[in-house]
Amino acid sequence: MSSNDELTVPQDDLAAAWQRTLPERLHGGDKAEIMADEADPSTLRVHIKTAGHQMLEFDFAVQYVDSREIDIQLTDVEKDGQTVDERTDIMQDLIADYRRHLHETAQALHHYTHS
Known part of the structure; x- marks a missing residue:
């Protein structure tokens, strides 16, 4: 055994599974788009648009360290198309919330990723 x-x-199959699973874990109205990272077969690009008037968009790189563990990097935060300072408490809370949803999604897909 290896x-x-x-x-x-x-x-591509993993990105599709994430596309089905992540939206179920987000707040109502938030939208997620998951794409395969062309440069790295173990990484997915996750784009989340918040619901409501905030007009916030978050970009994350989700890399599978192994079949169960993920590493999440925040790559960009924008409001109305402009990059914003993600160091404020409000932004840190939102980012932590989305990171938790990303971990929950990876957990929900363990049956799929861990053979």
Whole structure:
């Protein structure tokens, strides 16, 4: 038995599974778009648009470290198309909330990613 616990799910299939699963975990009205990272087969690009008048958009890179563990990097936050300072308490709370939803999604897909 191999000690490698590498992700073996095709990236496009994984992106589709995330596209089905993540929106169920977001707040009502928030929208998510998941794309395969063309440069890295173990990474997904996640774009989340918040509901309501905030007009906030968050971009994350979700990389599978192995078949179960993910590493999440925030790559951009925009409001109305302009980059915003993500260091404010309000933004940090939102980012933490979305990171939790991303971890929940990865957990929900364990059956799929961990063979």
